[in-house]
Amino acid sequence: MSVLLLVRVSRCRPEVDIVVAPCQGFQSAEVTLGEYVNHFLPVITFAISEAELSTLDVNELQEIKEKFSLPVFFFKVPNLGAELISPQNAENEKSSLYRQLLDLGYLSTNHCSCGAPSSDAKAQSMLVEQSDKIRLLSTFSRQVLQQRLVDAATVLNLVHCRCLDIFINQAFDMQRDLQITPKRLEYTRKKENELYESLMLIANRKQEEMKDMIIETLNNMKEELLEDAANMEFKDIIVPENGEPISSRDVKCCIKQIQELIISRLNQAVANKLINSVDYLRESFVGTLERCLKSLEKSQQDVTVHITSNYLKQILNAAYNVEITFHSGSTVSRMLWEQIKQIIQRITWVSPPAITTEWKRKVAQDAIESLSASRLAKSICSQFRTRLYISHDAFAASLRQLEAGHSGRLEKTEDLWLKVRKDHAPRLARLSLESRSLQDVLLHGKPKLGRELGRGQYGVVYLCNAWGGHFPCALKSVVPPDEKHWNDLALEFHYMRSLPKHERLVDLHGSVIDYGYGGGSSIAVLLIMEQLHRDLYTGLKAELTLEIRLQIALDVVEGIRFLHSQGLVHRDIKLKNVLLDKNSRAKITDLGFCKPEAMMSGSIVGTPIHMAPELFTGKYDNSVDVYAFGILFWYICSGQVKLPEAFERCASKDHLWNNVRRGVRPERLRIFDEECWQLMEACWDGDPSQRPLLGIVQPTLQNIMDRLCGSNSAPLNKGLDDST
Template structure:
């Protein structure tokens, strides 16, 4: 305290000074107290605001600046660059800064008329009145410390807090009102633009993308027929919803092959087929996806009565439906589950959602390793239009609302895993009892799921239950499912091996 009042002359011999000097010193002590209080309050508020700025506000500020710049470009393209240089375009983000800066301007002020000032001066007067004016004291370090201590103790913490909060609230409200008004203006500027963007995106999704995909299909098919000729159809291997699959001995240096023949009945099916071709052709070769070798458009299919698209793919041994019917041991079945998860994860990593994971869309090679096929319903997640597609028993309940994401594939895998763990292809009882497709869908929406079978391992049952959860946000990510499956496989196969060894030892 002594160094803060050097302008008051303190007699070395300790002689009394005038009351005027005492008042000046008391005022100086008061100002020092106020200064220290201001510093303490500011440090507390600013540290809180800085944490808020570091944790949450940075992203919001960047988003606002991006919206402001894009709005300015759309409204005044010629002026956008010039305005952005001096920052005048960033109105909303500047108001956001003012909200944060409110903390920097709160002061413990003692202007005339304020409650805190009156309260402090009343206490100072009482201190002065307690001084014996007949014999005024010397201004010593102990005296100044006592005056400061009395003044500090006389302050009401609740009144100070009320004053600080009132100031902060006033400044914050004022800044927030300006921010909210500028945000509404920014929203108004972007609302019409958002509708125009939606219209444009709808055209891309419904018109431009399928048209480009069809051009790609036609041009690539022409190239393939010129290079490798028209493939020869062998025996029929199976029929699907939209085509027939034939054996093809060899084509383009690949053998044996499977040939999927599709006769698109209308423009929509042409577009869907073209997009399927585009996704299959654009994906890099992956060991968990069936590889597409090429395509040929047969303009003379059925004796010239129709046009067929022939997709030539790698030939595998059988599908999972056939494999389960023939009987598969537990270890290869669990390996198939792992392979399917790996394939779905790859599709998701490429921004694609399969939307039709089921037994017949999982193909097995001669070693019973699995590959996913039939990308007919596959779509980029950003381009899904809410159409209801898939196979009923594998369809997640949110598919019926038209609002869904790639977790529908996790749901479908949960149903597939039920079949894999059961080891057969018989329908779950809950689905078997449904008289119609609509009846089944209604039950699924109400939460009906396949029943637990006695052969199910507890961890397997928990996993399939988690995958087919009605709330899509509660379904596990496939990056979590994959190591869980590996753990289940290691545990069950090890237990089976030990049991077999024990049986062998007992027999000997």
């Protein structure tokens, strides 16, 4: 017999319904369970009166497991006349009922012989064969309900994280669109103008070459043309074989067909040579332009602009695929037709001539000799220039229309990008923090605060002996003072938790929201992280050796490079945010200002002496971390925590920032190695584009370490440490 404890949750109070399944012959327990499982949180108990499960019981339990996969509280009912409390089995003795449930998959090997799950197990089925252990039903019910809460919190957190990742990816796409589209438009305009000017230059300079080319072509083709004309068979004209004359009308048709033969052959030869002179331009310019136009077309939603973009491509084909025009023969045809009309006017006869081979050759020769190569070349170049100008003007007009359409779209994109960064993503991040914290507190409980390890501007760090299977831990307690700090903290948690584990980053174990922090009404977020030995500030005060300091510098660069590879910018690299383990290996911590580039709003954040000058402009990228490392490296090489004199002389933070913008940097100390000093100067260069990539900094540091900390490193280390 199975009994369902159905928990009904309402806003006012939870309610419990007890449902007893009918007899097996009337309706199975799995059918009864199916009627309620979608609307309630079921806690299933299965009472067994015999020493073993019957075949019907086994079948019923198999169906329940296959359809619902829910834990079950199995209770052995004492037989009538038996003692109220049945004697326990021996410690290692397992009942046949236990073995049956083990075979069915309800119990597992981490259950004790009595059928109760181990203390660290999740909500699992439980077997109770002694009457006095019926009280375990309460524990079982709590486990089932808690596991349901954990599952719900897990699913909810997955949804929050997935949606947040989508928003962040969309922010990347929008940022790229805002950066790339204006550059594509400018590139398209520039390249088309270069192409236009190059083609116009060809048109202006090619006239004399074209004249020589036409003369050469005619001379080379003359005999072939005369022979083809002499052997020509006329269409739709009957030429008497006995040499009798034909009508004047037929003579004109014959002359016209000879003309068309010369035109088509000459046109093909001239066009091919002209095309060769501009082919390299079409290949180098038009392909790039068309790819650029396609990308602009894809990012534009307005159908009318799609038509404009298609028109731009048609203009390109009309203007630059010149073989289409020249192959058609229109340009040369018009010129030759004028020449042929003059030939016809010069031909005089008393009576219509006989159409003989000699006559056809004579007509073709007169036509060829009367052609003016200079006039043909001039006309071709003139029409070429006219066509180019018209196409270029139409292209520019269409590009302006396309640019106007993108301008409106980009304004909307920028507004949406701002909403994603300022509103949508932070709100989702906070929901993600809350759902994950609920999941963590349900699974591992609230952490216990130990002694204080340190404190910063926004939080206190405590020792936490153990939590969630990790020990010891460091617990960062933060009480966000306003909505902005809540959002920043939530995003920090999301980025830290989303990152793959890396040995150069402090590992985040989990989070818990304490709604009664300090025994009051404050709400604090407790971030549980791995505990390290000390920070770099404390380490430098303890006079670390040069070799250890250079290894720390390498560790920091490795950690920053990993963050950058994940699309993140730390924005607050400093002594206090570099933690050291017992072996003095470094890990980066505190991602409070860490964000993807696409999510950065241009706000001024960081620690003043480590802040790059471009931070004050609101437009910066991940090179600000390279600048901050340069300042950090100054401390590492100096082996001290004392401020550089250039910064110590500043009366205020604003004074310091103004000096940094004007190019003031830490002074060179006499103990600095030349290569170390050059690396510092390169990293804190005022021009972000001139700062070295971290992929270059890392091997440079390794070479410095190999050189300074080789077999003769002991005296050098001693000298440096003594001087500091």
